[in-house]
Amino acid sequence: MSAKKTPLYDEHVKLNGKIVEYAGWLMPVEYEGLVAEHEAVRNDCGLFDVSHMGEITIKGKDATKFVDYLMTNDISTMTDNQVIYTLMCNDNGGVVDDLLVYRYDENYLYLVVNAANTDKDFEWILKHKKGFDVLVENISESVGEVALQGPKAQKVLQKLTDYDLDKIKFFHFIDDITVAGVKAMVSRTGYTGEDGFEIYTDSEDIAKVWGEILKSGEEENIKPAGLGCRDTLRFEASLPLYGHEFNDEITPLEAGFKYFVKLDKQSDFIGKEVLKKQLEEGLKRKLVGFEMIDRGIPREGYEVYKDGEKIGHVTTGYHSPTLKKNIGNALIKAEYTEIGTPIDIMIRNKPCKAQVISKKFLNKKK
Structure with missing residues (x-):
């Protein structure tokens, strides 16, 4: 099967991005160079194409209950417009994926999953929905996403929207605002250890947003940033990468992510008993x-x-x-x-x- 292209592929080619295959996608590993892009994000800001990530929606009267059953974190405590980091485990306590859950309301949750795992995750979720009144959809194809990261990220993005970005707290989001003339969902999240935003639009609109952000950030020394520095940035900030810090065989407890495993939450979740036993017996x-x-x-x-x-x-x-x-x-x-x-x-x-x-x-x- 040939590698897929994100809606921003042509933009990367125009910017002389060094293209590699990653998780079944043709993606830029770097433009100017890993270190220059890494330092731009730490000191000013950088813009990443993350349109390869997967998006899965879960809607229905059991949406919260169902997602809580799938995840190690306590989804029942979430409030509207909150984002939560969590792990989804298999029956042996190994990690199916680590992901973000966005809560619109108790009947509508939006999952952002790792690119390499999108199909696997979708199948896993469908396999376990029996007995829950939910509609599960993989909407990844229709979503474009960029991540603007770094200490100057807010200054750059604020020029492109009337919405006061101060109102978006860390790990929260706002939907249906206009960014660069395009309808978008914006969350204060990222994968670098810096302040920043992830901006989601229809896939056909993301190229406009990408171009306008790069223009808006010229004075702030913005750089387009590739997968190379995405990895060094997340690693310095102690953020895990699926397939490295954990996988189907490595549990979240072994990887040091006990904080996101709520063994005392009221509902059961897949892998709970195994993880409980692992903790009791000692890692x-x-x-x-x-x-x-x-x-x-x-x-x-x-x-x-x-x-x-x-x-x-x-x-x-x-x-x-x-x-x-x-x-x-x-x-x-x-x-x-x-x-x-x-x-x-x-x-x-x-x-x-x-x-x-x-x-x-x-x-x-x-």
Whole structure:
């Protein structure tokens, strides 16, 4: 099956974006360069095409009850126009996907899921809807989405809308406002650790919004930003990536996301008993942050050793553009996870010294 193109594909080509295949989509990995784009988002602002993400709507009188049954977080506590981060687990407690839930009202919830998992998620949701009065629709094809991220994001976006963006609190959204002359839904969310917005429109309107945001941000040093810095930014901000920090075999508890697993919520959810048992018995492996002491950049999949024994693997590793250090995340045996523990990362078949540090690489408010 050939790779899909987002509605902004031609814009990326015009901007000389370096196109790669990602999650079945042709996407820009970088334009000017990963570090320049990363620094633009940390210091000014950057604009990402995220139209490859999946959107699934759940409507009906059991919408909240059904989504609460699918998710680890407590969906029943959400208020209208709130956004919540959550995980959707399988029967073994592994992660089907991590996603955002947008609540319009108790009968209408809007899920934003990972591009690579959209079809899988949709099938999983349909498989479990028996007994719930809901209508489930995959509307991904009709939705375009961009993410404007960075300390100057609000200043840039405010020029394009009459709506007072101060009114949108962190992890909240407003629908049916006009951005660059186009009807849009805008949320104060993102995947970089910075303030910013995600803007959703009909797919045929997103190119206009993209172009107008880049124009509006010229004075603020805006840059179009690719998948490369999206990954380094989220990683520095301790935000997980599906397929790395967790997957169908790694539970949210092992990955350190217990905060989003509400084992005490009133309703049952898929995987709850397994996760409860895992917590009671104690975790056998945990996700840690680490910093290289020896030279070398750790990469996903590299093996982690302690005193000659293999104890786990690297889930994400980079040279951090902000911290100017080689750092990573690793899933390792629980007994070696104390901060300061020396470990070895196998880089090109050679053990390189590293030590366990906090996963909170950056101290950011958001």
